[in-house]
Amino acid sequence: MGKVLVLALVGILAALLGERLMEFRCKLNGSRELEPVELPNCHLIKGIERGAEDIDILPDGLAFISSGLKYPGLKTFAPDKPGEIFLMDLNDENPRAVELRISRGFDLASFNPHGISTYIDKDDSVYLFVVNHPEFKSTVEVFKFVEDENSLVHLKTIRHELLSSVNDIVALGPDHFYATNDHYFSDSILMYLELFLGLTWSNVVYYSPTEVKEVASGFYSVNGINISLDKKYVYIADLMAHHIHVMEKHANWSLTQLKVLELDTLVDNLFVDPYTGDIWGGCHPNGMKLLFYDPENLPGSEVIRIQNILSEKPTVTQVYAENGSVLQGSSVAAVYSGKLLIGTVFHRALYCEL
Numbered sequence: 001m002g003k004v005l006v007l008a009l010v011g012i013l014a015a016l017l018g019e020r021l022m023e024f025r026c027k028l029n030g031s032r033e034l035e036p037v038e039l040p041n042c043h044l045i046k047g048i049e050r051g052a053e054d055i056d057i058l059p060d061g062l063a064f065i066s067s068g069l070k071y072p073g074l075k076t077f078a079p080d081k082p083g084e085i086f087l088m089d090l091n092d093e094n095p096r097a098v099e100l101r102i103s104r105g106f107d108l109a110s111f112n113p114h115g116i117s118t119y120i121d122k123d124d125s126v127y128l129f130v131v132n133h134p135e136f137k138s139t140v141e142v143f144k145f146v147e148d149e150n151s152l153v154h155l156k157t158i159r160h161e162l163l164s165s166v167n168d169i170v171a172l173g174p175d176h177f178y179a180t181n182d183h184y185f186s187d188s189i190l191m192y193l194e195l196f197l198g199l200t201w202s203n204v205v206y207y208s209p210t211e212v213k214e215v216a217s218g219f220y221s222v223n224g225i226n227i228s229l230d231k232k233y234v235y236i237a238d239l240m241a242h243h244i245h246v247m248e249k250h251a252n253w254s255l256t257q258l259k260v261l262e263l264d265t266l267v268d269n270l271f272v273d274p275y276t277g278d279i280w281g282g283c284h285p286n287g288m289k290l291l292f293y294d295p296e297n298l299p300g301s302e303v304i305r306i307q308n309i310l311s312e313k314p315t316v317t318q319v320y321a322e323n324g325s326v327l328q329g330s331s332v333a334a335v336y337s338g339k340l341l342i343g344t345v346f347h348r349a350l351y352c353e354l
């Protein structure tokens with residue numbers, strides 16, 4: 001009797017695990033093969049060799065690029081080198097990526113930059129908010145950009161228990177922002193267990209010096225976040241659920257869901273075209289290849305553009321798709337005046353003329 005019971009239990013567990021594995025593989029779009037979509041005028045950006053996870057472009061065409069992310073479980077080509085922030089002037093005929101100097105006093109050795117966001121204050125000061133993971137913890141660093149000196153002056157480090165596993169941020173003012181926590185757990189083993197079990201414990205937090213609170217929850221794995229041009233709506237990418245949520249922003253900063261756009265790919269960061277309001281997404285066509293890095297079976301890249309997201313039938317266009325022979329693991333796509341920059345989690349970055 002005892003043996004039968006044990007056998008039955010083992011059988012049930014195995015079946016559950018099998019089903020979970022299938023489901024997980026499906027969520028990662030593990031069997032997807034990519035049909036290429038080419039762009040004619042692209043080249044890899046010199047000097048960026050170990051990621052351009054997030055990109056933010058100022059209205060005058062200066063692009064900030066965060067590079068050198070080390071994220072538990074994901075590939076890195078330079079595990080011992082600290083991260084850096086590059087600047088690119090997209091008005092130049094042949095823009096170059098230049099590393100920004102960071103002011104003394106900031107711990108550069110543990111710099112591990114992830115999502116970034118800029119904010120221009122009333123006095124034209126430019127602030128750069130950077131999600132940082134020193135020793136795999138989460139902080140938000142606030143810098144002031146000094147253009148004449150190609151440098152960033154570190155102003156402060158923000159830590160908070162609600163900012164536990166931060167992926168991306170969108171600045172709302174000189175010291176307030178929304179942040180996405182891509183997991184509930186920050187410990188890497190628990191984090192992957194959470195992902196594997198499909199728990200929906202990922203959330204969005206509002207931060208200001210006087211108030212910090214959860215403003216939206218119940219997501220599988222929220223990544224990119226951005227705001228509409230009229231500042232009424234917040235767009236949130238749920239990577240593992242293949243969703244973009246359109247959230248209505250309220251006066252008390254809380255967010256309520258207006259609609260969900262279902263996609264066929266794992267959307268990472270979101271960029272809002274400052275002229276048209278279109279949303280550009282850097283996507284992972286096959287999450288299995290990203291998570292289980294294999295040089296013989298590389299993760300590819302995919303860029304989508306979404307027009308009229310508020311309408312009944314938004315138009316989703318696949319702008320670029322590539323199997324990894326050029327660009328591995330795209331995480332962001334940003335546009336400025338007919339130019340497109342595509343960044344990746346740990347690989348290179350592409351410059352295209354559209």
Ligand SMILES: *[C@@H]1O[C@H](CO)[C@@H](O)[C@H](O)[C@H]1NC(C)=O
Nearest residue numbers: 026029031032033242264265
């Ligand atoms: C990707 O995943 C979605 C489920 O969200 C599924 O509907 C779709 O068929 C998958 N695509 C491919 C090409 O496997």
Ligand SMILES: *[C@@H]1O[C@H](CO)[C@@H](O)[C@H](O)[C@H]1NC(C)=O
Nearest residue numbers: 055056057117169226271272
């Ligand atoms: C949001 O979109 C703006 C352009 O409207 C872009 O400059 C910025 O990089 C995006 N922000 C984030 C947090 O990705």
Ligand SMILES: *[C@@H]1O[C@H](CO)[C@@H](O)[C@H](O)[C@H]1NC(C)=O
Nearest residue numbers: 249250251252253254255256
């Ligand atoms: C915030 O505002 C919304 C919309 O006005 C309201 O429904 C919600 O209850 C408010 N939340 C809090 C915590 O006050």
Ligand SMILES: *[C@@H]1O[C@H](CO)[C@@H](O)[C@H](O)[C@H]1NC(C)=O
Nearest residue numbers: 036296297298322323324325
């Ligand atoms: C990737 O795409 C390129 C160009 O389309 C092609 O030459 C190459 O064989 C592909 N590689 C794999 C592994 O499919």
